[in-house]
Amino acid sequence: MSKLKSIEELKKLRENLQKGMQIRTQTGTRIIVGMGTCGIAAGAREVMSAILQELDQRKIEANVETTSCIGMCAREPLVDIEQAGLNRVTYGNIKPEFVPRLIEEHIVKGQVVPEWVVARMGSAGI
Amino acid sequence: MLELSLHVLDVLQNSVEAGATRVKLEVNEDLAGDRLEITVEDNGRGMDPEMTARVFDPFVTTRKTRHIGLGIPLFAEAARGCNGDLKIESTPGVGTRLTAGFQHSHLDRMPLGDMPSVILMTLLSPRNVDIEYVHRIDRQEFAFDSAEAREVLGEVPFSQPEVRAWLESTLREGEAEIKK
Numbered sequence: 001m002s003k004l005k006s007i008e009e010l011k012k013l014r015e016n017l018q019k020g021m022q023i024r025t026q027t028g029t030r031i032i033v034g035m036g037t038c039g040i041a042a043g044a045r046e047v048m049s050a051i052l053q054e055l056d057q058r059k060i061e062a063n064v065e066t067t068s069c070i071g072m073c074a075r076e077p078l079v080d081i082e083q084a085g086l087n088r089v090t091y092g093n094i095k096p097e098f099v100p101r102l103i104e105e106h107i108v109k110g111q112v113v114p115e116w117v118v119a120r121m122g123s124a125g126i
Numbered sequence: 127m128l129e130l131s132l133h134v135l136d137v138l139q140n141s142v143e144a145g146a147t148r149v150k151l152e153v154n155e156d157l158a159g160d161r162l163e164i165t166v167e168d169n170g171r172g173m174d175p176e177m178t179a180r181v182f183d184p185f186v187t188t189r190k191t192r193h194i195g196l197g198i199p200l201f202a203e204a205a206r207g208c209n210g211d212l213k214i215e216s217t218p219g220v221g222t223r224l225t226a227g228f229q230h231s232h233l234d235r236m237p238l239g240d241m242p243s244v245i246l247m248t249l250l251s252p253r254n255v256d257i258e259y260v261h262r263i264d265r266q267e268f269a270f271d272s273a274e275a276r277e278v279l280g281e282v283p284f285s286q287p288e289v290r291a292w293l294e295s296t297l298r299e300g301e302a303e304i305k306k
Contacts, residue, residue, distance in 0.1 A: 065251065068139060
């Protein structure tokens with residue numbers, strides 16, 4: 001694909017997106033993947049790819065971000081899920097094959113997957 | 127690490143941590159000269175000469191969450207094991223430039239691996255870092271600058287699913303073109 005054609009596509013995309021923007025950012029879900037040396041060596045990139053793929057397949061709107069090492073290297077890959085008004089939950093030793101169940105239970109059904117949890121922050125909600 | 131792209135991801139994360147807003151990532155594959163060179167140049171906070179020398183020591187890191195930093199030592203070992211070397215030049219307040227060189231055909235050289243995924247993941251950092259990427263294979267070249275995309279997008283973030291998909295397909299198609 002030529003660069004110019006690609007940029008034209010992006011312009012159209014922006015026009016379509018701008019209308020719905022506000023609602024989406026306000027009701028957003030954040031998924032944060034640990035991407036320090038420890039996370040990368042433990043397979044965090046593959047976990048993040050699996051998350052992006054699963055969200056696309058299910059048409060779920062969520063911001064997926066990376067963060068650095070938080071000092072729990074032995075529990076990498078670490079995945080945090082944060083939803084407005086709910087506790088931030090940290091899941092540890094996540095493998096790509098765990099991702100469909102994680103998204104299904106935590107994000108779709110709103111149920112924490114207890115066996116993979118390593119930490120919870122805040123006190124609201126689930 | 128099983129791919130060079132994972133080392134690149136690690137170095138890109140260092141740039142993000144160093145507060146870089148712009149990173150130039152170059153991959154030069156000179157098949158005739160049998161060299162592979164990866165350069166990452168950022169405008170982060172940089173390091174003084176003492177710190178620059180110390181990052182090759184696994185028991186040095188800037189972070190407070192743990193006491194060892196394996197990223198650079200592992201990448202340097204990978205280069206040295208393939209008739210290559212890893213160099214870092216850094217200036218406080220200006221930025222850091224890292225160059226890793228390899229013998230292209232060396233048996234122990236890891237494959238380059240999935241570069242589009244590591245660029246995409248770095249662009250998804252909430253710190254809004256831009257990456258200028260150039261990948262050359264002999265005379266073939268693919269160049270991508272996320273700053274151009276950011277300008278077109280205005281306030282629409284890279285993390286929007288449709289934008290993310292555009293970034294990924296643009297990077298993948300560009301890489302595929304030069305590998306033909």
